[in-house]
Amino acid sequence: MPLRVYNTLKKDYEIFSPINESQVGIYMCGMTVQDRPHLGHMRTFLFGDVLRRYLEYKGFEITYIQNFTDIDDKIIEKSRKEGIDWRALGDKNENEYLESAQKLNIKPATYYPRATQFVEEIIEMVQLLIEKGFAYESGGSVYFEVSKFKGYGKLSGKNLEDLKESFRIESDPGKKNPFDFALWKAQKEGEPYWYSPWGKGRPGWHIECSVMSAHFLGQPFDIHMGGQDLIFPHHEDEIAQAEAAHNVQFVRYWIHSAPMLLKGEKMSKSTGLYFAAKELLEQYSPESIRLFILQKHYRSPAEYMQEYLDEAERALYRIKNFLESTPSIENGVVNENYVEKFQRFMDDDLNTPAAVSLIFDLIREGNQKLANGEIPTEEKSTLLLLLEVLGFNISNLSTKKPEVDLIKELMEVILDVRQLLRKNKHFQLADEIREKLEQLGFKIKDTKEGSVFEF
Ligand SMILES: [Zn+2]
Known part of the structure; x- marks a missing residue:
């Protein structure tokens, strides 16, 4: 059965059909490394991991690119506040992300490009956009002129007039239109800089993703992922630049995940409502965090509550107990009925809550067999398969007693x-x-x- 996904660009479900028969390119907008990763970030990246694993299970070879935004206004501001070098600040948060991702059994990306490694290519693309009449220089900065790009607003589903009503953007005397966005930012005193045809400066945020994704995956490529909060302006701007510069579609499927909430609000460092991934991983097993996240559909906001993680920890203990009480059979036969159901749920826009419920159905049936003195080998083999595709590290299932x-x-x-x-x-x-x-x-x-x- 083919996979059906919700494509933000089409505002509808679509059958996933990659450009290349056996290979799929995925670009995930990674972290801006001014802050430590929290559970909200990890939710997005964990879904990227599950989509990737499921496509691998379906036989595709995946090239997975996840960037680190390592130069940005917020990084400069934060490094000043903390009195440390902006590179050191970025490295620290990047390492913390990589460690947390590894604990969570998130497969490493094929490449983790950093914005500062692509300054030359970024400058080339900005030049191309100026040549083509989509961008203009103003006071050492370069802006993309949104009114020149006909499709502006197609991802967020709004035209420029609607956008003006929904998003307040400070007008800037250097810009022709307040929605024009910076491709290149002139250096302000004391800021890090690179040389460019427009003087000293640094890349804007959006341009790096257009450059780095096309560098590794070509244009168009299959799947672009990220949090829903990136749809506007970040992803809208990525499309505008990339399609204006190269005159072909940028991305075929845009897949966005909903935020993690805390007390009804989006988990975020700026509101102070967040749980750092590192600390949470000290309190809970990574598998319980994965289970908790997968129990919610990726497009529904998920409220974080400690009770949910406690519950997930207990559920994991049940899984572990069952696996330990059933002897292992090498290459055991799986229950086709369950596998078929699992695929049907996952093919339906990654319905992980339903897929996860099968795990517990299997355990219930398996335990019943054990109580009757039978050995539930089929249930165990099927369970192991499901756990693996969903990315649970079977050798590391919670050993902590609830x-x-x-x-x-x-x-x-x-x-x-x-x-x-x-x-x-x-x-x-x-x-x-x-x-x-x-x-x-x-x-x-x-x-x-x-x-x-x-x-
Ligand atoms: Zn991005």
């Missing part, structure tokens, strides 16, 4: 001891234990069969 289970087991030990005390008529001591436990919020009930507790 806290709730641990409390339950500890309580059972305490209640057993208490039971013994009662049996030996040490009632006062037994009552004292009960009172202390009640102070901690546990309700103890003594029954004929023994003591039970509620929390």
Whole structure:
């Protein structure tokens, strides 16, 4: 069955059909490295990973490009504030991203280009845009003239007039139209710079992605991904530059993922509402974070709550338990019915919540077989296949015992001891234990069969 994806450019679902029969090129807008990666970033990159893995499972060879924006207004500002070199700041955050991605079992990109490595090619493209009449120089900066590009607004679905109403953009005396955007920024005092035909300066943000994606994948290429917040202006501007310069379509499928929310708001460093990936990975297993993320469809905003990760951790424990209680069979036969369902869900615009639910159906059926004294080898082989395609690191499934289970087991030990005390008529001591436990919020009930507790 073919994969059907929601293409932002068409505002509709489309059957995915790559340019090349067996190869697929994917470009993912990566991080601007002024800040540390948080869970919201990782959600987007994890979906890129799942799409890639699924296409690989379907037999495609993938070239996956993910950039690092390593020069930008925000990086310069932040490095000044923190009193460190802008390169050092970028390296630090880039490394933190790479470490977190590795822990999360996100496959490394084929290449991770950095904007500063492509300044020459960027200058060439800016020159081409000036020659073709799409860009103009003003005060040492170069701007793209949006009104010259007929298709401007086709990705965000708005024309320039609508955009003026929806987005407030400060007017700038150097620009002909407030929506004109910088391809090249003149150097301000103390800022890092490169030499160009327009004087010292540095690349604008949007141009780097048009240059680097086409450098590795050609133009047009198959899939461009990123967070929904990048649709306008970043991706709209990428299209305008690339198509104006080369006169062919830039990207065939635009796939955007929804944000991670915290208390109803988009997780972001600027609002202070975020969880850094590194710290979260110290508290939770990477697989539980993957499970939590995949349990939500990539185009629906996902609210973060600690309870969800706790729940995911417990669910992983169930997976691990099942895998450990079933002997392994090499090249075991899979349950075709499940595999077919799995593909049907994934082919439907990557319906990972439904695909994940199959994991637990398999475990339920497998456990039933175990209870009947049968060995659920088919369930196990199928489960392993599904986990692998979804990117779970099977050798690293949570070994941390879920806290709730641990409390339950500890309580059972305490209640057993208490039971013994009662049996030996040490009632006062037994009552004292009960009172202390009640102070901690546990309700103890003594029954004929023994003591039970509620929390
Ligand atoms: Zn980009």
